[in-house]
Amino acid sequence: MxxxxxxxxxxxxxxxxxxxxxxxxxxxxxxxxxxxxxxxxxxxxxxxxxxxxxxxxxxxxxxxxxxxxxxxxxxxxxxxxxxxxxxxxxxxxxxxxxxxxxxxxxxxxHGEGLSLAAQFAGLNYAREPARDRTLVYARVGKHRMKMDVWLPGGRRPRTTRPAVVWVHGGGWESGHRSQTPRWNEWLNDRGYAVFDIEYRLAPRATQLQQIGDVKCAIGWVRGNAARYAVDPSRIVLAGTSAGGNLALSAAYTARDNRPRPSCETRGDTSVRAVVSFYGPTDMAGMIAGGANRADPRVRRFMGGSLMTASAGFRLGSPVRLVRGDVPPTLLLHGSHDRLVPVRQARELSTRLARAGAVHEYVEIPWADHAFDYNWGNWGTQIARPVLARFLRLHAGH
Structure with missing residues (x-):
């Protein structure tokens, strides 16, 4: 015993x-x-x-x-x-x-509540594109640029509708179109056409070339707006992580000669508004003080070092492109983001405020990077109504 x-x-x-x-x-x-x-x-x-x-x-x-x-x-x-x-x-x-x-x-x-049951709504991630929705929007060199077109169900609308051009994340070197499909479905349910695009990935493409690809896609949507009953003056650009960075950079440089669209476009590539989910805003700040300063992959992606490619670092850093007339901007960032420091979003918000630019910054408490991959967590439950109000205000739907 x-x-x-x-x-x-x-x-x-x-x-x-x-x-x-x-x-x-x-x-x-x-x-x-x-x-x-x-x-x-x-x-x-x-x-x-x-x-x-x-x-x-x-x-x-x-x-x-x-x-x-x-x-x-x-x-x-x-x-x-x-x-x-x-x-x-x-x-x-x-x-x-x-x-x-x-x-x-x-x-x-923000006038909302939270649902404990909704926290288990599942993942917002697809392992591959929605190939039944795919078309080629441009050819850049030997690369066939593709997008997935998500349209609201039901009959063709009697009037034109707004659209969202969605840019996926993946650290500029991975990821794919329709990577976060539940956002596309959610936007469709609210009457928005969604064009979920791909862009050339690093290391074969530089960041400026990727921004050019995003502008190319916007130009394609503008040129084909009538085909999808889209109002070309009500196109919103949105992206997650690296896609958020590219979206902001493309929106803030729409009227500039650099970076140019990577394909011929009909008209300009301006957008009504832009949304960034936890996107980097200062490329120099992302590598400053770290080993990546000398990493040849970073130099290749940025087109050179901080000294030799200062223009590239500026054009790929939304925080350095702020003007009072940039498109209305929504920034959503987790306070506990361990990949893209929250100070990047705070700094961009501060500069937008100083410039008098229309913007909204929502910091999601305790949220990490890619918080919206959990469709029901607290961060995504906050983000959905915030995004809905922002789109209604600026895209008029």
Whole structure:
């Protein structure tokens, strides 16, 4: 019997410490800046996107387990382990509630609420393009430039409708059109035609060439507006991450000679408004002080170094392109973004305000990069009504 009690005691200790270790690991994934290795980054984004459930469920389980075992003989003799598990569970529970409380306060500022059930609405990510919607919008060299066309259901409208040109993310070197399909479906449900475009990727293309591709796509949509019952004066440009950077840069340089569209366009490539989800705004700031300053891939992508390609860094940095007459701008950025520092969005918002430009900046509390890949998390629940109001105001629909 003493042997059995000893085994039971150590099994109890092991269970309590394992639970505490799990909670600490989850806390690290949610709150601590970690190296951006693919698996670590994916785990961090997933943990942050569902942080209330990811932290709350183990925390509640730990509290229930400690209470259930507290009066047993095993716990009386290993109470230190119970205290460790209890402390970890309490911290995890408080950490699970903090992002919700902050998000609820932000949602209420915008006249909205949050739904716990909606947090489990699923992913907003597609592993490949929507090929049944695909067409070629230009040929640039040997590259066939494609877009996926998402149109609202029902009959062709009697009057023209607004459109959104959507630019995918992926660090300028990966990603694909229709990568976040639930945004396209959501926009279609509200009457917007969506043209989800691709652009040439690094390292074969520079950032300025990618901006030219975005302008090329805008020109194509303008030239084919009647075909899709689109009002060419009500085109909104939107993008996520690197796509947000390209969208802002293309919108802010629409009237400039550089960078030029990468194909022949009918008319100008201006847009009614522009939206950036967690996009970089200062390319020099993204690499300053890091090893990437000397990385030949970065130099190739930017067309040179900070010294030799200063014009390229300026044209690809929306924060350096601000004027009072830039298109109305919506910036959505997570305060806990561990890939694109939130200070980039704050700086652009500050400069837009100083210039008197029409803009709105919404900072999503505790949200990490790519928060909208979870279609139901607190950040996406805040972003949807904010985007809806912005589009109604500036695209008139």
């Amino acid at each position: 003493p042997v059995a009690r000893g085994i039971g005691r150590w099994l109890t200790v092991a269970l309590l410490l394992l639970l505490a270790a799990l909670e600490v690991l989850l806390l690290v994934l949610v709150f601590v800046p970690l190296p951006r290795r693919p698996l670590v980054a994916a785990a961090s984004v997933l943990a942050t996107s569902w942080c209330t459930a990811v932290l709350g469920v183990p925390a509640l389980l730990g509290l229930v387990l400690v209470r259930a075992l507290w009066r047993t003989r095993a716990v009386r003799t290993t109470r230190w382990a119970a205290w460790v598990a209890l402390s970890a569970s309490a911290v995890a529970l408080a950490s699970a509630l903090a992002p919700y409380a902050a998000a609820l306060a932000t949602a209420r500022v």
